Amino acid sequence: MTKSNIIDILCKVSFAKHRKKNIMKNKIKELRKERKISQEKLAFAVDTTRQTITSIEVGKYTASLPLAYKISKFFELSIEQVFDFTEIDEELK
């Protein structure tokens, strides 16, 4: 992960937090079901609670950059592969 990639993701996540709708789509539920991992297990692995994972999956809560990074690292994917930034990219254009 280069410095420019980190800055780019930081800007997108902080922009997402201030958007009116504040809904960040993600593929966490699908990835969890693929690998047969419970919310409890994922939450314990990324140092958060099951309720937070539920809120992130349904889009009620936007994860912070460190948490998003931990979740992506847990699934061995990049942040862009786990979290959907397409709406933010369109708004930034």
Add this chain to the structure above:
Amino acid sequence: MKEYKKVINNRIMALSFLILFCAGVILLNMKFAEGTTMQEGFLVSFQGGLSVSLMLIGVINIFRYRSAAKDEEKLKKMYISENDERMKEIRRKAGLPITLIISCVMIAGSIVAGYYSTTVFYTLLGAGMFVILCSGITKVYYMKKM
């Protein structure tokens, strides 16, 4: 986790002092309440009930912390539940911990004032309870929203 273990041990000590303090308050009322407003039924029973409940909460939490300190997994779960970012955000939006501190100071003030004036006692108690209620409602609202 080592630093959090130290935090847990400090909390156990603080709770032990709280239990002793509450026991002291109950004994104080039994021996020296005569001639003060603390002779009144509601005031003395409120203070007694509050002291006993604080002692019970202290004892329960001491047992909880001691069992967590012995088990690494329980300790981690406790650490996670206290430091979860979503809960921190909810507490921040609900005005915690400042509203809790303010209401505890008001209730403590009401207990002290209760020895001299029942009007001040009821006013401060009512205000303290109202602040706790508002904070609780706000917290529940944000827990549903987030």
